[in-house]
Amino acid sequence: MSNSKAKVWVDGDACPVPIRNSIIEHCREFNLSAFFVISYAHYTAPSPGVEWILVDANREEVDLYLMNHSMKGDIAVTQDFGLASILVPKGVITFHPRGFLYREEDMEKMLFERYISGKERRAGNRTKGPAKFQDSDLERFSGQFKKMLSNIEGFQ
Template identity: 50%
Template sequence: MSEQIARVYVDADSCPVKNEIVSICQELNLSAVFVSSIAHHISVPEGFSHVTVDSDKEAADMYILNHTRRGDCCVTQDHALASILLPKGVNVLSPRGYVYREETIMQMLDARYFSQKERRGGGKTKGPKAFTEEDRSQFCYQFTTILSK
């Protein structure tokens, strides 16, 4: 996207790159809003916002959905949230540095659906692999690239 990033929103409940987000936003003189449920206490440095929402399953997602606009950036691990934000023109990035794209999001949602269906039927599926320093580096690279556009 060629539009300047207006604001960064972070689905913060289980985000492993909060410190990196703060550092990169400070370098680029951008603000960020960290959204978490009341069940997760987080602190953010001065100059950053923290919004606490109900502990309902989708409360953070709904807040982010209702407040983002074209040109914003959202960091989330939630494929469903990403699939709703992409058509709004929001740049969406996972904490592992994966840039969500409209062309591939349906495949990701389908895979998630089939895994959930398998588990409901008593089957076992693989969980996510451990978060690595390579994931952290990839995130920093992609996040800086998106914010620098």
């Protein structure tokens, strides 16, 4: 079941460089288009063969672009639970840079935990941030991402 029209969309503002490199490598391997959507505030030198889409630096601009341009069957990579909660029901296969696939049945819990953490921060309390990005995160992401691309392209 080949889906050669699938596009890979990346929330580039918060994408760790090792993950960015892994996405580029695997998209080249499977001949898929990768689109890194970033705000002008996060501009970095583009990589050959990858399309960089620059949006305004306004809050949520990258998210709005991804919501409006991704389609069912596309692939997205984002750390943003809110964005993932919109893309997943739309039929976009959505990955977190730490290598897990967002699932619709997990969204309510993830969004609630994000809400509680935000409420704590607004009250002046400290909340635990994400753990430092590890080599094991890159390995997990790279393996899961490649496996998923293989399944989409029919190379199981």
